[in-house]
Amino acid sequence: MEQEDSNNSNQKILQKRKSHKKAPIEVLENAILLKVFSFLDAKSVVMTEMVCQKWKDVIQESIDEFPKMLMDQIKLHFDEGEVLVYPIDEKKVPSRHIMPPVEKLSGHMKHITINSLFIRGLIPIETTPVLRRSESYPFSEYDKRVVDEEILHRLASFLSTAYHYIRQPK
Amino acid sequence: MATESANGVSSPELNERDVVITTNDNRNFTVKIGVARVSKTINNMIQDLGESLDLSSGIPLPNVDGPIFEKVLEWCEEHKNAPEIKVEQDPHTRERKWFTMTEWEEEYFRKFLSHLWDLAMAANYLEIPSLYYYTCQKLAERIKGRTPEQIREMFGIEDDLTEEEKAEIRRTNVWCTY
Numbered sequence: 001m002e003q004e005d006s007n008n009s010n011q012k013i014l015q016k017r018k019s020h021k022k023a024p025i026e027v028l029e030n031a032i033l034l035k036v037f038s039f040l041d042a043k044s045v046v047m048t049e050m051v052c053q054k055w056k057d058v059i060q061e062s063i064d065e066f067p068k069m070l071m072d073q074i075k076l077h078f079d080e081g082e083v084l085v086y087p088i089d090e091k092k093v094p095s096r097h098i099m100p101p102v103e104k105l106s107g108h109m110k111h112i113t114i115n116s117l118f119i120r121g122l123i124p125i126e127t128t129p130v131l132r133r134s135e136s137y138p139f140s141e142y143d144k145r146v147v148d149e150e151i152l153h154r155l156a157s158f159l160s161t162a163y164h165y166i167r168q169p170k
Numbered sequence: 171m172a173t174e175s176a177n178g179v180s181s182p183e184l185n186e187r188d189v190v191i192t193t194n195d196n197r198n199f200t201v202k203i204g205v206a207r208v209s210k211t212i213n214n215m216i217q218d219l220g221e222s223l224d225l226s227s228g229i230p231l232p233n234v235d236g237p238i239f240e241k242v243l244e245w246c247e248e249h250k251n252a253p254e255i256k257v258e259q260d261p262h263t264r265e266r267k268w269f270t271m272t273e274w275e276e277e278y279f280r281k282f283l284s285h286l287w288d289l290a291m292a293a294n295y296l297e298i299p300s301l302y303y304y305t306c307q308k309l310a311e312r313i314k315g316r317t318p319e320q321i322r323e324m325f326g327i328e329d330d331l332t333e334e335e336k337a338e339i340r341r342t343n344v345w346c347t348y
Contacts, residue, residue, distance in 0.1 A: 010332040010333070010334070028291065028294065028295075029291070031294065032287075032290045032291065032294055032306065035290075035302070035303070035306040036290070036306045036309040036310050036313070037310070037313075038266050038306075038310075039265075039266050039268065039306060039307050039310030039311075039314075040265075040310055040313065040314055041265055041314070042346075043346075044310075044313060044314045044315060044316075046343050046346050047316065047317060047318055047321070048313060048318070048321065049339055049343070050318035050331070050336060050339055050340075051318045051321050051322055051327060052322070052327050052328065052329060052330050052331060053330045053331055053335075055327075056331065056335075056339070065264070066264065067264040067265045068264070069346055071345075074345070083345070085345045095345070095347065097344060097345060100341075104342065107342045108342055108343075108344070108345050109345075110342075111343060111346050112345060112346065167262075
């Protein structure tokens with residue numbers, strides 16, 4: 001019953017959104033929101049993204065313009081299917097995460113700048129089975145039929161832009 | 171600022187003259203040109219009209235209503251001789267440098283706290299950089315460090331994200347926790 005209620009409210013939200021056209025006034029409002037958000041630090045931007053659909057869109061559309069959270073290093077262990085995030089403060093322990101699906105890697109990095117990126121386990125014969133496992137990450141809508149080459153192709157496309165997340169030297 | 175002459179009339183003289191500005195609710199405001207000119211939009215209109223400017227029949231402002239324009243004018247009066255603001259950004263964190271406000275400005279925003287969004291809209295349309303940037307900063311000040319729930323409540327924003335979408339954002343940002 002509860003599940004049904006939540007489905008109903010979701011549907012209502014989605015319907016409402018469909019019928020909503022972008023008025024000129026909204027374009028103007030978006031410019032103002034962007035200006036307001038430009039004063040925020042990275043942590044507040046992350047919070048602000050969860051306020052409502054419109055705010056989320058404004059942030060995600062201009063994600064490159066926002067300040068980033070600085071981390072010391074991110075280690076991508078493709079052979080073990082895990083990610084380690086090392087904060088700038090050396091006294092704090094790194095956080096450990098399951099490797100997300102390859103196409104979601106850049107989404108995970110979007111609020112982050114790192115001093116260095118460490119990548120291990122790119123030998124296809126080792127990596128592919130792990131990546132396939134991480135594709136079935138509990139939350140992904142993974143299509144089981146996806147072929148190995150496709151995973152590797154997406155991986156290559158992520159890696160070719162990964163330098164983007166590394167902080168430029170002063 | 172605003173020292174360029176309009177239509178060959180020297181600025182100091184022109185600045186002291188009155189102009190009538192009509193807001194979209196048909197209210198007429200009689201304003202010194204020197205004050206009205208803080209708005210680049212109005213300044214451009216005055217310059218474009220040139221010879222044909224009839225100071226008494228006025229300038230229409232179809233996008234601003236009287237109550238907000240009144241507040242904007244208060245700002246213009248105070249800032250008629252203020253230098254252009256300097257917008258700066260930290261090149262490394264990309265964070266915008268926050269402006270230091272005067273006691274008068276702080277008081278102004280305290281007084282009009284519930285009209286910040288309208289002020290930002292008006293300042294944007296009227297091209298008043300100081301009011302626009304400062305209002306945006308004030309809004310950011312209210313957002314900063316607050317949770318999404320607190321922000322929604324403060325501004326009366328409807329929560330139109332589905333639970334799945336929120337969960338997806340949370341999952342995507344899971345590396346961002348220190």
